[in-house]
């Protein structure tokens with residue numbers, strides 16, 4: 001059986017019900033565990049089962065611990081709005097809102113893309129899988145862009161691409177550091193090549209940001225895969241990730257089936273990538289804001305001071 005078959009055949013049933021429809025280009029191969037858990041968290045019960053350690057967790061405790069399991073430190077997915085609330089001081093401003101996909105291909109798979117968009121908007125209260133905000137992290141004014149996995153798997157179509165490009169341009173024009181929190185299954189298949197064009201658009205904007213010497217910190221959360229990894233998530237001046245995040249281009253199963261070899265358990269997890277030098281740090285969610293404040297201070301300091309900090 002070739003690997004094309006297995007795209008469609010799932011034996012373990014561990015993927016979330018397809019109420020969000022197909023996700024990014026890596027489809028159901030990525031982010032399944034926490035995807036299911038994110039769904040569970042939305043239900044009315046007082047308890048949720050941790051996908052990491054299978055222990056029951058009291059919802060209120062889980063929320064108090066920033067959606068991190070107190071027993072095994074599994075990091076549940078965080079929506080875009082919750083992420084902004086976690087990182088920015090109160091009083092931030094949401095910007096670049098109101099963009100909506102035009103469904104350029106008039107695309108239908110098992111259901112029309114327009115219908116999926118409507119459902120995703122209802123589910124998340126967002127127009128697409130991204131939110132841009134202006135605000136402060138500690139004392140540092142930043143442009144923050146946060147992705148929403150709950151919106152068609154955080155997939156990147158024209159709206160996500162344009163919104164991120166606007167955040168990058170905003171950072172360049174105002175000379176405020178840029179922070180992007182990625183959570184994405186990859187390019188949005190329902191917008192075909194239009195999705196792929198976003199990769200080039202964002203990469204170009206980031207090159208201009210780099211030329212203008214405005215810092216960019218990329219925060220990779222579970223999962224960050226496909227065209228998002230390939231275009232902007234690994235291009236930060238600092239690339240940091242939350243513990244256990246799945247990060248890669250193709251999903252591990254696709255790779256296993258292609259090379260016909262078993263991959264190590266930790267393959268494509270944040271810690272493995274850190275060990276191999278692809279990430280600068282893996283940072284627990286409770287420490288993320290403090291880490292960003294230190295990093296922003298460091299990036300803002302004149303080069304001479306940075307050298308003395310590094311060598312002292």
Ligand SMILES: [Zn+2]
Pocket residue numbers: 050051052053054055069070071072073074
């Ligand atoms: Zn746990």
